[in-house]
Amino acid sequence: MSHQDRSLFDLARASLDREAQRALAWEGTLAEYLALVEERPQLARNAFQRLSDMLESHGSRPSSERGARRRWKLFDDPFGSGRDAVFGLDGPLDELVATLRAAARGLGPERRVILLHGPVGSAKSTIVRLLKRGLEQYSRTDEGALFTFRWEVDGQRIPSALHQDPLLLLPHAARAQVEARLNAKRRRGPAIRIEGELDPASRWWYAELLARHGGDWAQAMEHVRVQRFVISEEDRVGIGTFQPKDEKNQDSTELTGDIDYRRIAEFGSDSDPRAFNFDGELCVANRGLAEFIEVLKLDVAFLYDLLGATQEHAIKPKKFALTSIDEVILGHTNEPEYRKLATNELMEAFRDRTIKIDVPYNLALSDEVQIYRRQFSSERLPGRSVAPHTLEMAALWAVLTRLEEPTNSSLGIVQKARLYDGQSVQGFGPEHVTELRKAAPREGLFGISPRYVQDRIAAALVSERPTVTAFDVLDSLEAGLTHHSLVSTSD
Numbered sequence: 001m002s003h004q005d006r007s008l009f010d011l012a013r014a015s016l017d018r019e020a021q022r023a024l025a026w027e028g029t030l031a032e033y034l035a036l037v038e039e040r041p042q043l044a045r046n047a048f049q050r051l052s053d054m055l056e057s058h059g060s061r062p063s064s065e066r067g068a069r070r071r072w073k074l075f076d077d078p079f080g081s082g083r084d085a086v087f088g089l090d091g092p093l094d095e096l097v098a099t100l101r102a103a104a105r106g107l108g109p110e111r112r113v114i115l116l117h118g119p120v121g122s123a124k125s126t127i128v129r130l131l132k133r134g135l136e137q138y139s140r141t142d143e144g145a146l147f148t149f150r151w152e153v154d155g156q157r158i159p160s161a162l163h164q165d166p167l168l169l170l171p172h173a174a175r176a177q178v179e180a181r182l183n184a185k186r187r188r189g190p191a192i193r194i195e196g197e198l199d200p201a202s203r204w205w206y207a208e209l210l211a212r213h214g215g216d217w218a219q220a221m222e223h224v225r226v227q228r229f230v231i232s233e234e235d236r237v238g239i240g241t242f243q244p245k246d247e248k249n250q251d252s253t254e255l256t257g258d259i260d261y262r263r264i265a266e267f268g269s270d271s272d273p274r275a276f277n278f279d280g281e282l283c284v285a286n287r288g289l290a291e292f293i294e295v296l297k298l299d300v301a302f303l304y305d306l307l308g309a310t311q312e313h314a315i316k317p318k319k320f321a322l323t324s325i326d327e328v329i330l331g332h333t334n335e336p337e338y339r340k341l342a343t344n345e346l347m348e349a350f351r352d353r354t355i356k357i358d359v360p361y362n363l364a365l366s367d368e369v370q371i372y373r374r375q376f377s378s379e380r381l382p383g384r385s386v387a388p389h390t391l392e393m394a395a396l397w398a399v400l401t402r403l404e405e406p407t408n409s410s411l412g413i414v415q416k417a418r419l420y421d422g423q424s425v426q427g428f429g430p431e432h433v434t435e436l437r438k439a440a441p442r443e444g445l446f447g448i449s450p451r452y453v454q455d456r457i458a459a460a461l462v463s464e465r466p467t468v469t470a471f472d473v474l475d476s477l478e479a480g481l482t483h484h485s486l487v488s489t490s491d
């Protein structure tokens, strides 16, 4: 049969990998799941361990960047064939990965908000986006499989609202022994720990079913079906994103969830956990990653809720006891926003509970130019052409706005940029770069963002002429500056 004869339906069906689909749909009893975990203890990893293994699964290579050890390949965007790659920034990315790996080993960062901090448009959102895509894709692989459970009672199916780990169903008395067995079998990676409690709704069912079966745990567990699930930002499973809106309008239900008033009638009380919707961002993100955009714009009370959740690995839904969470909490903030709060008392408390990772602009020309080549290379612009050196000029212009004037009078700022790019100029070589960087520690945290340059190149391309030259782009860059509010200096 040729392609022409096949129905579109068959074509769609043939594109699916049956085996993979079947694996994703795995479900079984708690006993079957425990057998699976015993065989592969990695199924019981916590969110930090899974994220850090995901990063390692993409591999790394030695970095050629000053101060960085490794370049982590996830940030080359293996999913979008490089369309969302982060160029340069090997150092900050390595620091981020090292922090996540320490958290996976339980060394402390797992109890902090990890904060990406940098000037506007320095790829903070791009970095988080890659982590999210990475988690989604990893959860579909054999290596990254993860499981949750549902209750089946009286013909109803009640899914674990937070996609909790089925191991939380184990009685406390058994946990230490189970952990020991799993860790004895685990060949590599940090130890597995069974931490946390069932959420209030599951706890309700757990107690109810134990009571129904006269305290027989095994019989109560007959009502449990374990199932594999897949992390998906779109479906709000394992990835939550929070963006502050109107300051007056925030309340903690957005983080945890709210009472479902329609169901109060059914259950008779607003303190019945079955009448609560655990759909706040921190609930949604359980087992995966919670992203907080512009975290410093959060109202103070809110920020404390967030810091508390991070430190305790628990949230406090209205009217209910603390509820365990297992997720990586990652915030980002702009440099201007951060500076505005630098003198605020709140900052002290905040700084103490966060791990800040600076994400600066590129200072190396060859990294910066790749940002523009990706978007404006001639093959991406049918019918138009960009004259040679145009994008290089734009990148140089951008890098120059981010540098401090060298104090050494025999070195000009353009030469400095070339030095930072690994070239040697008039008696200066790579060995001088460390010294120069030390003398100007704020370089990369000010200047003009790639986003602005992208917009101005696009503006130049709108003109009627078929070829855009370096002069057109420089004109466009300069012309835009009069409207640019973020021209800042290194004061």
Ligand SMILES: Nc1ncnc2c1ncn2[C@@H]1O[C@H](COP(=O)(O)OP(=O)(O)OP(=O)(O)O)[C@@H](O)[C@H]1O
Residues within 6 Å of the ligand: 085, 086, 087, 088, 089, 118, 119, 120, 121, 122, 123, 124, 125, 126, 127, 333, 334, 362, 371, 450, 451
């Ligand atoms: N190092 C980089 N590598 C690749 N692209 C970059 C880099 N820095 C910035 N960009 C590009 O600049 C644009 C802005 O990036 P992004 O939105 O990730 O920045 P941001 O730090 O989140 O900005 P904001 O502070 O305004 O939220 C994107 O088009 C991104 O691809």
Ligand SMILES: [Mg+2]
Residues within 6 Å of the ligand: 124, 125, 126
């Ligand atoms: Mg952003």
